[in-house]
Amino acid sequence: MSKSQVGVIGASGYVGAELIGILLNHSSVEITEISSGQNKGRPFSELYPSFTGQFDQAFVDNDTVIDASDVLFICLPHGKSEELVKQCVDKGKKVIDVGADFRLNDLNVYEEWYGVRSLFPNLHNLSVYGLPEMNREKIKQTTLVANPGCYPTSILLGLYPAVSSQLVDLKTLVIDAKSGVTGAGKGLSEAVHFANKNEGFNAYKVGTHRHTPEIEEKLVEMGAEDVNITFVPHLLPVNRGILSTLYIDLKEETEAETIQDLYEKWYADEPFVTVLKSGQWPNISHVTHSNQCHIGLTVDERTNRLVIVSVIDNMQKGAAGQAVQNFNIMSDITETEGLSMVAPSF
Structure with missing residues (x-):
């Protein structure tokens, strides 16, 4: 060929x-x-x-x-x-x-x-x-x-099964995401100078990050109604990786095992998405230099809130x-x- x-x-x-x-x-x-x-x-x-x-x-x-x-x-x-x-x-x-x-x-x-x-x-x-x-x-x-975009990839993969299955209330969605410094590109800036970033960890572009409308538009395409998200990105003192923690209320009381089963079946045939077993949580070091996305999840029964953690290598x-x-x-x-x-x- x-x-x-x-x-x-x-x-x-x-x-x-x-x-x-x-x-x-x-x-x-x-x-x-x-x-x-x-x-x-x-x-x-x-x-x-x-x-x-x-x-x-x-x-x-x-x-x-x-x-x-x-x-x-x-x-x-x-x-x-x-x-x-x-x-x-x-x-x-x-x-x-x-x-x-x-x-x-x-x-x-x-x-x-x-x-x-x-x-x-x-x-x-x-x-x-x-x-x-x-x-x-x-x-x-x-x-x-x-x-x-890199942030939207980790976030949308984390939310896709729950949103498409109409399990969650998007009005309550809070996205807490962290990225390695390569996400800022090759250009030099004060924020990524070694002396400022090494041993530092900070939020940036709170409420103004340009990936916000991309996330919102694709959530609607997944079956959500119009949504305005709270998206707070952070810069980690590492070269690679994105870890997105997603907090969202369930519409009805649903056991974690039910949602775990939904996610495992949803991504069963996807070569680059792995839903970790219940009780396991993703680590950016486990996907570095790979095209993989790892997802972990649970339900906080006290608040009836679904918590999802999704990690990818932002360069891959x-x-x-x-x-x-x-x-x-x-x-x-x-x-x-x-x-x-x-x-x-x-």
Whole structure:
């Protein structure tokens, strides 16, 4: 079987580098060209020395990447992808956009939260939200996938069975989520300087994080009524990982064993979601460098509140790993291809 000709736009960032590492071990992929706005002409391995001798390819311009590839991964900040996606679609290319430009259906909400106006509104009608556990059949049929945000991935997977089964009152939902510093991207800021972050732990963008409307919109698609969530993200002094703790009232008294059984059956056939046994709780170190999501849950009987803990690696299931999972589905390749790594927790 011939290999897919794959290009990566924005390959110099953390997500781009993670993606290159996965694709190099993917049996159905040939990496054609890679681009970086600030590093044209430099070898990839000069930025990431661990790739020396394994991937020394130089960065080129975006047009060269597009023309050389049948499938494009675009790893750019919000507001930077839309024109490139238009160019790709017009040339008959498949695209996985790892940024935020196509995640929201409501473009007015997107403009409000991101401060960017869509240049090609009709293009958004082609895109499918790339959470495979929710939209697998739609992903199979599309040529444009909007890769989910990292926080929303952990949160939506944690809530999906309970919300779709109408077990919970979304008005009571409180999301307490923590991320490693790679979630902030490669750019330097005071918040992620070693002296400030080492041995520090803080909340940030309380009530204003841009993943908020994405979470709300997808919860509605899962069967919820209009919802306004309380979402408080935190920054952990670790490189990788997201741990989301979700607190939500049950509509009726329901035993923990019943909900445990629901979750286990719901995700029984999902290759990258594991519902832990009752009494076990996820740890970000157990999913680091993997495309796995681990979920633990219980019912606080005193308050009739469901408590869910969901963990992922923000660089893998939260970004590059999920992008490759979407590529596999779009390309009718075994969904786990290139993603079967299991890392020790030390």
